[in-house]
Amino acid sequence: MDKQTVTIYDVAREAAVSMATVSRVVNGNPNVKPATRQKVLDVIDQLDYRPNAVARGLASKKTTTIGVIIPDLTNSYFSELARGIDDVAMMYKYNIILTSSDENHDKEMQVIDNLSAKQVDGIIFMGNQITDELRTAFDRTHAPIVLAGSVDPKHQVPTVNIDYVAAVTEAVSNLINRGNKRIAFVTGSMDESINRDYRLKGYKQALSEARIGFDDGLVFQTDYSYKAGYKLAKALQDVKATAAFVGDDELAAGVLNGLTDAGIRVPEDFEVITSNDTRFTEMTRPRMSSITQPLYDIGAVSMRLLTKLMNNESINEQTVVLPYGLKKRTSTK
Amino acid sequence: MDKQTVTIYDVAREAAVSMATVSRVVNGNPNVKPATRQKVLDVIDQLDYRPNAVARGLASKKTTTIGVIIPDLTNSYFSELARGIDDVAMMYKYNIILTSSDENHDKEMQVIDNLSAKQVDGIIFMGNQITDELRTAFDRTHAPIVLAGSVDPKHQVPTVNIDYVAAVTEAVSNLINRGNKRIAFVTGSMDESINRDYRLKGYKQALSEARIGFDDGLVFQTDYSYKAGYKLAKALQDVKATAAFVGDDELAAGVLNGLTDAGIRVPEDFEVITSNDTRFTEMTRPRMSSITQPLYDIGAVSMRLLTKLMNNESINEQTVVLPYGLKKRTSTK
């Protein structure tokens, strides 16, 4: 009934060698005479033997599995990162245990412990609120951790991202340069440090460089969804904004369409610039101008960095900052 | 230096009981005197003991981990399914090893063996070409498998999806009813049975019901991307189509925008209907009419079904077909 699993022991017996030898050939250990190796290989083939990765993990204390914590799988920003992670992980023969955190702090904590129990060799974390509690959870874990496309204000955890402050400054300055004085700042919750400590900082910096006063009323916090953006259109008019910087592309698409549907012409009467340069930017009409980020690369580099950490290789920089850009499309003049 | 991992053995010693007892309390086995249980619990707490899931997996032959094979993480269709899977998996305390197949057949095979080696308790497979080779790979695996949002023409593998033939028939008939005679059929490769055996069948059925001849020239195979759709606009005009049924939302968005940018008015001069009702449908202008599918539910139900299979519970139906609908938006008249 139940397919008999064939173990290393069976192979050893059949090939008339010890299990140690089988283990050696399976792991490519050179200390095996070619003839013996071939004999074992033949038996392996014949018996269709496949090493049990769990047993191997227990014995070797390496699972060749890493954990990836992602706030929202369906958010293009994160899924693009994940793709980069995935490709490189595959390249290095690692499997990925993917877990959603829903940006929920308790879940994040729980998930880390869970991954830890599963003995993952490393963890890639995406999420924008590195609390101290989270840090202690990181510390409890044996596995090295890297942050992908996220920020650690305290610069304690290895991280791969872009210079968000500079990017936002540039984006907003760009808006200012075309005469906009009342520029809305639209993002997710200010509890997230990427918004509070980075994007907002960039926004303020651009304003101050242009000697424009900061107006609290122009700051909008909402969730990262199309709907939320769509609903914001009215409020944006109420505060007499003539442009908006938006922290997420779906949110921006909502803003854009909400505005358009309300009869506001973009970009003639209102300019919109967004942040992540995901595929959404090309789909809307007008197409959305955006900060550009090497999304795939952020993921890929994170994973690469993690492999180094897992191998105890020396690292030059804990934090790697990738280049960003600005792409003009048709939602800005 | 290296944080000393505390094992069940340490707990046993400290609590002055045997490891068997510790194991019992950890696993909620009722055969433990309350006083003993409490004592052990205290020590566990005090030592911050966390069971090693790998060891547990080896001993119990259950890893509480399932494998999920996904063609493309960044495709909304699949990521929505994945979210459903993920939620239910979490509910049942399963972790997910997520692997991309890139629709690559060899990779799919390899990935299945790999998951199998990792001793996953079950597998959810998304992908639209269930070859016989793949079937044998499925068979080799001890773990039960269910197909999510995919089709098995031979109905051998447990599957959760919708009635694609009926859905497409309805969508195309809808187009026909408004006078369209030359309706393009735009999807991915005809190698995928979902296109060849289901969607195309529905398309032809609608035509034949309306006594419209089938024209090969109206069938377009391309890849599921915005760009591919965008480029198709010209060809669509060349064959004098007045409407299109499209098998993927991003692809449809491309078609739509390509048409619009070429000066064709949608829906006045050309109607477009798409298939997956993902978030893209709301973002384009005009908004895309679509077949609606309970994406999240397909994922969720698949996972639920898998849990039953993993527990050897009796199953009513191997194949569960969820309801679909048709949503009129503004890309159709």
Add this chain to the structure above:
DNA sequence: AGCAATCATGAAACCGCTTACTAATAATAT
């Protein structure tokens, strides 16, 4: 009080593999 039935615990085998450490064989040097 005496004996069976039930409950709580421990001893030890086992899960399938890795990895010292050791032994045997082969190669090289003297």
Add this chain to the structure above:
DNA sequence: ATATTATTAGTAAGCGGTTTCATGATTGCT
């Protein structure tokens, strides 16, 4: 030919749990 050094291969001790089986402690019942 003998001693010395490499190569190959085997032995066995874990890795950290689960689980069967046996045993001792309790409880129930007559």
